[in-house]
Amino acid sequence: MRRWLPVVALGLVIAVAGIVVTVVTAPGAAPTHAERAAALAAELRCPDCQGLSVADSPTASAREIRRQIDELVAGGATDDEVRAHFVARYGEWIRLAPSSTALWLIPFGVVLAGGALLVAWLLRRPRSSAMQDATPTEAQRRAVRDEAEALDA
């Protein structure tokens, strides 16, 4: 059990690092206007819905926001400018995903810290009797031998 711990810990670190790299280096917005507008609509929260993006919502507000996104994109605004346009009105709340990539690292950091704590705890814990070294000491050998001889006698 104990000798597998470093392997498990290493595996955990590699898996989490892999996920972080995948998330951080995900491909950017699509090239055409329509694709960019659709991607932006999917990022923005519908203001009068429960947990729906502007792209998925049929409300009048969502329709108007989609129209404004199209207008802004067609007018030459960058993706960040379009996001800023709505953040200036609703705050960061309008974005379904946090803007800072550093925030994405928090859950992974928590999982890593928890894993490290678990490993540290398992390593520190006094091993139970069942897991103790099975090789008997010379004194134990002698005791067993003496007992066996006593039975034979």
Next chain:
Amino acid sequence: MRALRWLLVPLLVVPVTWLLFQGFGRDPREVASPLLDREAPPWTLTTLDGETLSSDDLAGRPYLVNFWASWCIPACVDEHPVLAAAHDRYGDELIVVGVLYQDDTDDARAFLARYGDAGYPHLVDPDGRLAIDFGVTGPPETFFVDADGLVRYRQFGPLTDELMADRLPLILPVAAR
């Protein structure tokens, strides 16, 4: 180390549980408005009476922008007399402007006929553009704009007499009594 483990429960689990429980009592849409202490969005819209009204017409005077709807029950019904009283009491010192939030104009007129029309203008915002400019997530929401045109307070949910007495001095010094 052993004592530390027992401290872990009160120090970590209790505050985290408390924090999560706090979330149940709050509306997730009630976030701080980025408009606070910034210039109110400009607008030129038609009122229910068919007149054109612009934010420029209100320049130099404090005003309230109240987003409401006839289907917003009971919150908009509850706050309706509060706004009417403010309009009656302060007259030209404080302009009250209603804005229809995703509402049918006939339904809005019926609402005013039923609950009382205090006489202040109500803007028709057909595409909801003004609601988006103000970052409104649902009625009722009221923005307190001072004489310099800066948003000083945003009320999320219905106004009450207490709230009005407390917040109106932010934009109307005369109200501080």
